[in-house]
Amino acid sequence: MVKIALVSCGTEYSGIQKEIEKAANKFGAEIILPEIDLEYIDEAYEKFGFSAQSSSLKLMIARAMAIVEGKSRPDAVFIATCFRCAEAALVRNEVRRFIQNNTRIPVVTYSFTERTKADELFIRMEALATTVTRRSILAREKQEGLTLGLDSGSTTTKAVLMENNQVIGTGWTSTKDIIESAKTAASEAFGQTDYGWDDLDGIGTTGYGRFTMGQEFGAELIQEELSVNAKGAVYLADCQKGEATVLDIGGMDNKVITVNNGIPDNFTMGGICAGASGRFLDMTSRRLDVDITELGPLAVQGDWRRAMLNSYCIVFGIQDLVTTLAAGGSKADVAAAACHSVSEQVYEQQLQEIDIREPLIQVGGTSLISGLVEAVSETLGGIEIIVPEYSQHIGAVGAALLVSGMGHRQDNK
Structure with missing residues (x-):
């Protein structure tokens, strides 16, 4: 199970602690709190060199120090503070920078409200878990076979067909009904080639409608858009x-x-x-x-x-x-x-x-x-x-690239 260290201020008082834990559990991750004693809090605070008035922020700094010094060994870090507190915003940014500059641990920050729910945190938790568990997939640099990437965004749905490391077809339509929009975009992409659904080696889905599309089309890869978009971007650039x-x-x-x-x-x-x-x-x-x-x-x-x-x-x-x-x-x-x-x-x-x-x-x-x-x-x-070229199709390109090597549909025929 992926261990995500929670470095935060106010999550207990605001009542969103359980929402954070629920979001992490959704993607096979566990929230942990770096364990420290009172003496270490003062020691870490002095080392950090940033003045904070709140005792909760001092605890937050100490937990970050424990991670950097190896007293706590999480797979990823989630930093969260209340959006109302200006001092917390400063500490949040300094803590994020401190962990990132001194470790290779993936970090994500979040400014929460009292009404934050688990589903608002899903994409962040999924991205953290993905970065840890699918590192070998994210390391893929070349597309192989014939794959289809589908990206269901809030405004548009995109489809990209790739074959042997080349984009050979693209589709783009407004997002309305998730499945119908995906079919329309895919049909446009297929229309630029001689291929059809039955010729595919694999399908990758991403974006807000990734789970719905993934279930409908039997996708081999269903992945959040943060890691997929990043991969598609550096690939095309x-x-x-x-x-x-x-x-x-x-x-x-x-x-x-x-x-x-x-x-x-x-x-x-x-x-x-x-x-x-x-x-x-x-x-x-x-x-x-x-x-x-x-x-x-x-x-x-x-x-x-x-x-x-x-x-x-x-x-x-x-x-x-x-x-x-x-x-x-x-x-x-x-x-x-x-x-x-x-x-x-x-x-x-x-x-x-x-x-x-x-x-x-x-x-x-x-x-x-x-x-x-x-x-x-x-x-x-x-x-x-x-x-880069195809910059508007970046999520679909990333999905088509990452699913490469995972899909073996033609081998089973």
Whole structure:
């Protein structure tokens, strides 16, 4: 069983301790608390060198120190603090950085509310468990045979056919009914080849609808999108050796994943406000009466400084854009402001939690919005960003790659 060390503050008082344990148990993992004595708390606190007023935060620091010093030997670490506490947010980030800099243990952080439920933690716990238990699968660098990857996202469903390390067919459709959307995307991918369902060696599923699709199609691989997207990104960007950072600004949430030799070792997810997601850009394009594919080039022509937003909220942000247009502002400036707003929020909410390792690989449907890619680069001080071919199909590519070698359907015929 995978042992996940809980390094937290306030989980007992808020009542979410059982929810965290339930989420871990769902994926064959066990939550453990690093054992320490009172004397060690003071000793560890002094070594850490960060001043915290709360005794609970001091305990949190001591548990992190116990992991780094080998007094506790977990397979992974889950760091959690209450979203209301500013001091806890600082300690959470410092503890995360401390563990990551001094160990090779996968770490994920989370800011919880009093109403956090187990299902909100599933993808994080699954990703931690996957990184530990499927390390050999994640180390795969080459696709073999004929495999199909299906990615059921919050906005779109993607399908990718791969054969002998090449993408030979792709499909893309809006996510409505999970199974029907998957069949539509797969049919589009099959239509670009002479193959059909009966020719496949294996199927891999990922995304929000992965379990439903996996059961329907008898998938050999059903895996969360954090590790799958990371693998697909470094594979397509030809960055499977060494370090990299993957950024996926999605329709409902965002993911930032650091990767070492093709295997994710740290990640963060966001999803608190839609103003920091692709949904805001979709609403902006509708308000500007341009297709989402035209928003990027339009934004590149504009200057976000001439249409600054006073609010990051998706509702008030759109109101600011409407006000700018009514005052005679250009569509290009508004498009640029929308892209810059999303980029800035992703930086403040997530990218600061991760030590960005170059190259930065931007993927997902929003990576096709050139104005957003440019805004992210500017926000990060001009860093070069790689947008690989098939970046919008990254999850499906990762699933098709990882299932390679697991499926032997043709051998059984």
